Amino acid sequence: MLSLLQIAFLVAAFLTIVSAIMVVSTPSMVHAALWLILTLAGVAVFFVLLNAGFLAVVQIAVYIDAIAIMIIIVVMLTQEATRQRIRQVSKTWWGAAIAALILFAGLIALFTQTPALAVDAPTLAMSQEALLEDLGTALVDVNRYIIPFEVASVLLLAALIGSIMVAWPLVRGKDEEVDA
Amino acid sequence: MIDVLKDPIAWIGDLLRTWLIGFGLLPEFVTFLLQLLTALILATAVLLLTFLLIWGERKVIARIQDRLGPNRVGPFGVFQTVADLLKLVTKELITPTGADLVPYNLAPLITVMSVVGLWAVLPLAPTVLPADINVGVLYIISIGAIGTLGILLAGLSSNNKYALLGAFRTVALMVSYSVPMVLALLVPVLLSGSMGMQTIVEAQRPIPFVLLAPVAAIIFFISSLAEVGRAPFDLLEADSEIVAGYNIEYSGLKFGMFFVAEFLHAFTISALTATLFLGGWSGPWVDLYPILGMLYFSIKTSIVYFVVIWIRGSFPRIRIDQMNSLNWKFITPVALFGLVFTAIAEKLAIQLGLGRLITHLGANALLIVLTLVALGLYARAARTKFESAAEAG
Numbered sequence: 283m284l285s286l287l288q289i290a291f292l293v294a295a296f297l298t299i300v301s302a303i304m305v306v307s308t309p310s311m312v313h314a315a316l317w318l319i320l321t322l323a324g325v326a327v328f329f330v331l332l333n334a335g336f337l338a339v340v341q342i343a344v345y346i347d348a349i350a351i352m353i354i355i356v357v358m359l360t361q362e363a364t365r366q367r368i369r370q371v372s373k374t375w376w377g378a379a380i381a382a383l384i385l386f387a388g389l390i391a392l393f394t395q396t397p398a399l400a401v402d403a404p405t406l407a408m409s410q411e412a413l414l415e416d417l418g419t420a421l422v423d424v425n426r427y428i429i430p431f432e433v434a435s436v437l438l439l440a441a442l443i444g445s446i447m448v449a450w451p452l453v454r455g456k457d458e459e460v461d462a
Numbered sequence: 463m464i465d466v467l468k469d470p471i472a473w474i475g476d477l478l479r480t481w482l483i484g485f486g487l488l489p490e491f492v493t494f495l496l497q498l499l500t501a502l503i504l505a506t507a508v509l510l511l512t513f514l515l516i517w518g519e520r521k522v523i524a525r526i527q528d529r530l531g532p533n534r535v536g537p538f539g540v541f542q543t544v545a546d547l548l549k550l551v552t553k554e555l556i557t558p559t560g561a562d563l564v565p566y567n568l569a570p571l572i573t574v575m576s577v578v579g580l581w582a583v584l585p586l587a588p589t590v591l592p593a594d595i596n597v598g599v600l601y602i603i604s605i606g607a608i609g610t611l612g613i614l615l616a617g618l619s620s621n622n623k624y625a626l627l628g629a630f631r632t633v634a635l636m637v638s639y640s641v642p643m644v645l646a647l648l649v650p651v652l653l654s655g656s657m658g659m660q661t662i663v664e665a666q667r668p669i670p671f672v673l674l675a676p677v678a679a680i681i682f683f684i685s686s687l688a689e690v691g692r693a694p695f696d697l698l699e700a701d702s703e704i705v706a707g708y709n710i711e712y713s714g715l716k717f718g719m720f721f722v723a724e725f726l727h728a729f730t731i732s733a734l735t736a737t738l739f740l741g742g743w744s745g746p747w748v749d750l751y752p753i754l755g756m757l758y759f760s761i762k763t764s765i766v767y768f769v770v771i772w773i774r775g776s777f778p779r780i781r782i783d784q785m786n787s788l789n790w791k792f793i794t795p796v797a798l799f800g801l802v803f804t805a806i807a808e809k810l811a812i813q814l815g816l817g818r819l820i821t822h823l824g825a826n827a828l829l830i831v832l833t834l835v836a837l838g839l840y841a842r843a844a845r846t847k848f849e850s851a852a853e854a855g
């Protein structure tokens with residue numbers, strides 16, 4: 283007898299895999315973007331099932347809100363792409379298939395060797411709130427992850443400034459609006 | 463045993479649980495069933511509430527415009543919306559040629575879902591909270607974003623230029639205004655030290671956050687108005703410019719779903735403002751009779767909703783460039799500074815032992831003064847530039 287959580291996991295896993303396959307196989311770019319959203323939502327469901335509500339919500343906020351909508355906007359702006367049916371497979375599709383199979387087999391081989399994954403879900407060391415608080419302090423702790431965290435922040439800031447520079451009008455000061 | 467008078471909803475829940483377990487069902491399955499039932503009841507109640515909301519809004523707007531409003535169907539025209547719904551149901555569902563069928567049909571559902579989903583984390587009373595997740599504020603942000611997705615899909619799949627333009631405007635509006643909204647949402651999180659909605663309300667029992675952070679409250683209100691696309695930010699469906707925007711190709715009940723979602727969303731942001739800044743269910747005697755919390759919550763929400771309607775009745779629609787500069791040049795910087803000021807004031811109040819209310823009010827007053835000075839300088843610079851340009855040209 284499967285428990286409700288297991289049934290939920292199986293349904294979510296099935297949906298995630300099917301939609302992930304659809305992302306790469308559907309001919310329309312808009313549809314691919316929409317399937318991608320379903321895949322990302324499926325991953326969010328996994329996080330919920332693993333008792334990581336925070337990560338699930340962040341997954342939706344970052345991936346579906348920001349990234350997926352940006353992808354759809356890019357697709358919308360490239361009007362040609364929304365109308366044309368692009369050929370899905372390149373000439374070397376078999377090479378990619380072999381590479382994917384090898385990667386998959388390697389991952390499975392690795393996972394079966396890890397002892398922690400062979401048993402049931404591991405018990406959490408702390409309560410969910412304490413873990414979350416620990417994550418927060420770990421990111422600003424000098425002895426732990428402050429350097430990766432700050433590097434990532436600087437990188438994002440650089441990307442932000444870079445995008446502003448790209449969007450900056452080339453000729454300045456000529457016809458700037460006064461009442462803008 | 464919980465007293466019926468004190469907390470009827472928990473009482474009914476307990477009764478159902480014992481009854482179902484007595485039936486021979488697994489406790490795990492009973493929890494699942496009860497949660498499903500809660501979701502069903504909540505969603506239905508919220509959608510039924512929309513009937514009243516649409517009628518109320520039409521009445522208030524009519525009074526603002528010196529009219530009577532709906533007054534034929536039922537007492538004071540209260541059943542007007544029911545009649546409208548019946549009309550919508552009988553209409554034909556037209557699908558335009560060349561529409562992208564699955565996204566086209568999915569869009570109204572996603573839009574309604576994103577609004578109803580917001581109610582899952584709104585605490586209605588001290589004991590009535592549909593889903594107590596500890597990241598309620600983040601949940602609100604992410605579910606709200608799914609609404610953007612629905613509108614985007616509608617515009618994209620309708621195969622209509624006006625719908626596409628409406629969708630573009632929506633995305634520009636929603637994506638940019640979610641920046642100050644998130645910044646303003648961080649202020650209650652900072653003040654209460656939690657992202658759970660119930661804890662945020664709990665933390666407002668001595669002083670509601672609107673007094674501690676009035677600037678953040680106003681910024682949250684304005685940016686959530688924009689997020690909903692209500693007047694004066696209704697340029698995503700400006701009928702004089704782009705006909706009806708993203709929902710132009712929808713008819714019958716599918717249009718009805720967009721319509722319901724829009725009205726309900728306006729009410730929902732009122733409820734959010736009431737929860738995050740006005741203290742939600744907190745009020746006198748709420749510990750004795752938790753159900754009173756619902757009354758306080760509805761009163762506060764209705765007051766905010768009245769302001770929303772009032773704004774709709776009084777402000778003209780803003781232009782798209784005004785919309786962008788208002789956000790990026792004014793609201794976002796003020797929201798950023800507001801967050802910094804609140805953080806400093808909170809630390810100062812603890813370190814120096816000053817009164818919390820005084821410190822925060824002082825910080826907000828300083829912020830307002832600085833904003834006014836910056837605005838004055840900006841206006842002077844703009845005026846000099848305009849005058850020199852007029853002299854030269």
